[in-house]
Amino acid sequence: MSASATSYDFDLFVIGGGSGGVRCARIAAGHGARVGIAEERFWGGTCVNVGCVPKKIMVNAAEYGQWAEDAAAFGWSIETRGFNLATLAAARDAEVARLNGIYGRLLSGAGCTIFEARATFIDAHTLDVGGQRVTAERIVVATGGRPVRPEIPGAELGLLSDDVFGLQDLPRRVTVVGSGYIGLEFACILRGLGAEVDLVYRADLPLRGFDQDIRVAVKEAMEQQGIRQHCGHHPGRLDRLGDHLCLNLRGGEAIETDAVLFATGRVPNTAGLHLDAAGIACTAKGAIEVDEEHRTTAPNIYAIGDVLNRMNLTPVATAVGHALADTLFGNTPRRVSYRNIPTAVFTSPPIGTVGLTEADAAALGPVDVYLARFTPMRHTISGRPGRKTLMKLIVCQETRKVLGAHMLGEDAGEIMQGIGIAVAAGLTKEDFDRTIGIHPTAAEEFVTLRTRTREAGVRAAAAE
Incomplete structure (x- = not known):
């Protein structure tokens, strides 16, 4: 702490009460810092209020419908009387309010x-907080991101991801535009709850940036669940036709629907913060520029989380916030690695992934690919379509380290958390092979993949 620190109202002021900002603030306070924190909307940020938490509750709701249908194959006689979104919304919102508190x-x-x-x-040390002038020696910007509509005529008629949590009735027909995390998750949720779903996206496959085998598998899974996919299409305009909507795609195709959800991207939530007054530089897309210490172009100001548009995941923001507080006030300087971060996509079935894709790993040199695809035990009985499991390991031929692990299938997120530890630790394929599997589980496949499916990256390595 500098000699002049006591001249400020706070040693640290955090702008934004999401997961990253809250963790940074309370850890810094635990180290003895005088901390102020401002949040203009809701504590917990996007994740708790209009993101991960309420979305996962809706994923659970969609799964219950499928389980009820599958029950007959296991000897249960269950009568279902339909789904009521208002009932789910009340339970979901109560849980969100609890976490918010x-x-x-x-x-x-x-x-x-x-x-x-x-x-x-x-300025760089002074803030306007609800009309009150507040000063701080150090400031952290953790205002997250926000969803945006595409720039097409009639876009205001569509929903954004935040708006889904305000629905009290399930539309009969929903068109989702976008094929990232949010688009695919809501397409699967809405389909699982009983809506007819069309999915529109620009590429040939969903989930740009993910492993190719996973992209192919999730597309097939959604097709088998009855989600109609319109690949290689761009939305052109959205019109209201009486009591429904019509989404016109470029090229002439039109989709009649009751609701349109635009999941076409999010942007850093930096508008109106007057960053220029503090000397904080941003990219052309509004992301705050930081160095490896998360320091902005203003030496006393830092930024964490989705305002960086780097790795927009709640656990990343939380980890970085904690590390920054330890560094600034705990006398234990450290950084969070952005490599080998495990993540999940809660589609139906879900996806879990950590490390490099096959394409990225092969670009670095020769790799061995181990892949298995099978129907999990539950669905050999239920016969439910679209619930196959795919599991994949990518192994460096030279070091034998597992560079990437990818899965689509039941409990993928839960399984990948443990696999993520192994990949982050740099374990080898032989370490995996020496591990005894837990039987009967799908997870055991990761330690029983003995036969190489193919090799990749050989030509690239030879060319060097």
Whole structure:
């Protein structure tokens, strides 16, 4: 702490009460710093309120419908009387409110000063917080991201991901535009809850940036569940036709629907913060520029989480916030690695992945690919289409390290958390092979993949 630190109201002020901002604030306070934090919308940010948590509750709801249908194959006689979105919404919103309150109590319990107001920059050490002038030696920007509509006529008639959580009735027909995490997850949720779903995206396969085998497998899974996919199409305009909508695609195709969900991207939530007043530089797309220490172009100001548009995952923001607080106030400087971060996509079935894709690994040199595809035990009985499992390991031929692991199938997210530890630790294929599998599980396949499916990257390595 500098000699002049006491001249400031706070040692640290955090703008944004999402997962990253809250963790940074309370850890810094635990180290003895005087901490203020401002949030203008809701504590917990996108993840708790209009993201991961309520979405996962809706994923669970969609799965219950499938389980009820599958029950007959296992000897159960279950009568279903349909789905009521209002009932789910009430339970979901109650849980969100509970978690929202926990975030506030965590901050106050740690000794943070809480401001339920918008904070904007006056200069590099001074903020306007709901009309109050506040100063801080150091400032962290953790305002997250926000969804955006495409720039097409009639886009205002469509929903954004935040809006889905305000629905009280399930539309009969929904068209989802976009094939990233959010688009695919909501397409599967809405289909699982009983809606007819069309999915529109620009590429030939969904989930750009993911492993090719996973992309192919999830496309096939959605097709078998009755999600109609319109690949290689761009939305042109959205019109209202009486009591329904019509999404016109470029090229002439039109989709009549009751609701359109635009899941075409998110942008850093930096508009209106007056970053220029503090000397903070941004990219052309509004992401705050930072160095390896997460310091902005203003030496006393840092930025974490989705405002960086780097790795937009809640656990990443949380980990970086914690590390930054330890570095600034805990005398334990450290960084969070952005390599080998495990993640999940809660489609139906879900996806789990960690490390390099086959294409990225092969670009670095020769790799061995181990791949298995099978029907999990539950669905050999239920016969439900679209629930096959795919599991894949990518192994460096030279070092034998497992460079990437990818899975589509039941409990993929739960399984991949453990596999993520192994990949981050640099374990080899032989380490996997020495591990005894848990039988009967799908997870055991990761330690019983003995036969190489193919090799890749050989030509690239030979060319060097």
